Amino acid sequence: MTITQLEYVLAVAEHQNFTKAAEHRFVTQPTLSMQIQKLEDQLDILIFDRSKKPIELTEVGKRIVAQAKNIVNESHRIQDIVDQQKGFIGGEFKLGIIPTVMPTLLPMFLKSFIKKFPKVKLKIEELTTEEIMSRLNEGHLDAAIAATPLESETIKERVLYYEPFVAYIPENHRLKSKKTIDVSDLDLEDMLLLEDGHCFRDGVINLCKAFKTQHDETFQLESGSIETLIRLSDENLGMTLLPYLHTLELNKSQKNNLHYFTEPSPAREVSLIFHKSELKMQIVNALKDNIASIIRGAIAFQNVQIISPLSK
Template identity: 80%
Template sequence: MTITQLYYVLAVAENQNFTKAAEKCFVTQPTLSMQIQKLEDELDVLIFDRSKKPIELTEVGKKIVNQAKNIVNESYRIQDIVDQQKGYIGGEFRLGIIPTIMPTLLPMFLKSFIKKYPKVKLKIEELSTEEIITRINEGHLDAAIAATPLSNENIKERVLYFEPFVAYVPKTHRLHVEKKIKVSDLDIQDMLLLEDGHCFRDGVINLCKALKDLNNEQFQLESGSIETLIKLSDEGLGMTLLPYLHTLELSDKKKESLHLFHDPSPAREVSIIYHKSELKMQIIEALQEVISGIIRGAITFQNVEIISPLRNKI
């Protein structure tokens, strides 16, 4: 039994196809098939049911795949140990970032990070929290930046910063006359929200401690764009809440519609998250150091209350 064989098994289990798995592993399909067949012969079991289309794992195959993930991850740790011993910070690093953080945070730290750590090859994807958790668990992401806490036993979290919620209230809205607003002033029924699937949406719902009644809505909005919410708010269709970093680049005219909350300001906790196996920790720590250093000068709020990003946890 070899680690390479286990790696091939994981590829087939994921792609449910020998040809696609071989392409992902950069080997020929006969080579991959032969190695898996050798492993099955050695164990005297069938890992895959080849009669099914697409290919499926047998019951014992499912157990083998679960163990194979652990073994392959642990094999990667050997290179990690060597890299840390040499003080080497480099190589490919796959980073996921949720959509409500990507456009504001990435431009703040990316240039500084790649200048400080030129040997790290970042592969960055914009993904939902749900997609991030799946990809981290499957070993397709090394880390991600997301709203926390997530309360996932397989994932570890390192807090980067706390980002307050800011109300965007148009001049026609009842709350526009208030210098600062209270959480109790919010009415979910006149709140413009991001589309379902965004954890910032769930955070706003948790903050308001209510679900929106769509039956009485004149229109239903499904948008993943905070900029769209701002434009609709300017048209008098409701107010919205923004993450603080999104407010920094607004025009002076639009900033007139911004309203802070009374202390403690509701906020989201933003963390770098990674698998509990703790691979590539030297790069994770480097990211944490660079981002925390840059963000310290951008967000000065002290008295905040963290709002859960988990749905229905209110």
């Protein structure tokens, strides 16, 4: 039994197809099939039911795959130990970032991180929190940046910063005359929201529901991006809430529409998250330190109240 054979088994279990698994592992399909066949012969069992389309794991195959993941991860840990001993920070690192953080945070730290750690090959994807959690648990991401806490036993969280919510209120809105607003002023019925699937949307809904009973009415308008929400609000179609970093790039006219909350300001907690068995901790630590050092100069708010990003 070899680590390579177990890696081939994991690839077929993931892709449910020998040809796709071989492409993923950069080997020929006959080579991959032969190695898995050798392993099955050695163990005297069938790992895959090849009569099914797509290919399925047998019952014993499911248990073997679960154990194979542990073995392959532990084998990778040996190289990780060597890298840490040598102080080496490099190699491929797959990072997921939620959509409401990506456009503001990434430009702030990416250039600095690449310059400081040129041997790290970052592969960055914009993903929802649900996609991030799934990929972290499946081993397809090394880490992610998301709103927390996520209350997962398998995921560790390291807080990067607390980002206050800021109200964006257009002309002719009922709250326009207020210099600062209270959470109790909010009403979902005249608020523009992100589409379902965004944790920032869930945070806004949780914020409103915590202080005020809402009617079960359909929201007037929903959008897939914060930029669109701002444009819709500029057309007097409703107010919206923005994460603080999104307010820094607004033009002078738009900044006149910003209204801050009375303290403690509602805020989201943004963290670097990773699976509890993550191997590349030297890169995780480098990312956290780099981002934290940059963000300190952008967000100075202290008296905040963290709003849960989880749908309730």
